Amino acid sequence: MALACFGAAPAFAQDTAQPAPGPGRGYQLGLPQSGILTIQPERLFSESAFGKRVEREMEAEGAVLTAENRRIEAELRREELELTERRSEMEPQAFRALADAFDQKVQDTRRRQEQKLREINQMGEEARREFISASLPVLQQILRETGAGAILDHASVFLSADAADITSLAIARIDAVLGDGAAQEDGDR
Structure with missing residues (x-):
């Protein structure tokens, strides 16, 4: 009797380890079998065709x-x-006026150039928001296909199986849908 109970236990554990496949359960090849998925948002953006295009554009703007x-x-x-060379030839008050005007010019120039840098950074932030917004339907589809209940930021998860990380899968699917995103931006202009 005891032998029969012990013999049945592994079979029971095997039966309960794999719930019956059903609609939306995500038992397709290549998809993780996890109730919670993880993603690496920085990698998702930077390794996507969209993110690479944005990075190239920002680098070009930064170089300019x-x-x-x-x-x-x-x-x-x-x-x-x-x-400085004219200083010895000028009255102190006249020199001070020119020096103050020059200092103001330097400060105004610095503010303009810093604003240009902020605009380049803002361009990158807007592109990231656009990317995330355009990527949500793809991520939602992966969520539905796997039957998972959530996608968490990989960095905030203490421990998970590597199989739960869908970053590479998401990049491939997002690239297939969005490409580098240039066509969408050209259409917006």
Whole structure:
């Protein structure tokens, strides 16, 4: 009798380990079999075609701004040297007025260039929001297909099986739907 009970236990455990497949349970090949999935949001964006395009655009804008900053810096340095050379030929009040005007010009220029940098960063943040918004239907589809109840940020999960991470799957599917996103942005303009 005891032997029969012990013999039946492994069979019972095997039967209950795999719930019966049903609609929305996600028992398709290549999909995780987990009630909770994880995703790496930074990797999702940066490794997607959309994210790579945005990164290239931001780098290009940043390079233009850097070149502009260097040009402006050289011009201001020349102007400062000319002002310094003229100092001995000028009345102190006249020199002070020119020096104050130059300082104001430097501060105004710095503010303009910092605003341009903020705009480039804002462009990246807006692109991320657009990406997440456009990606939600794909992520919801994966959620439905797997039968999972939630997708959590991988970084906030203490412990999980690697199989629960859907980042690579999501990147492939999002790329198939969105591509690099340039067509959507051109349509918005």
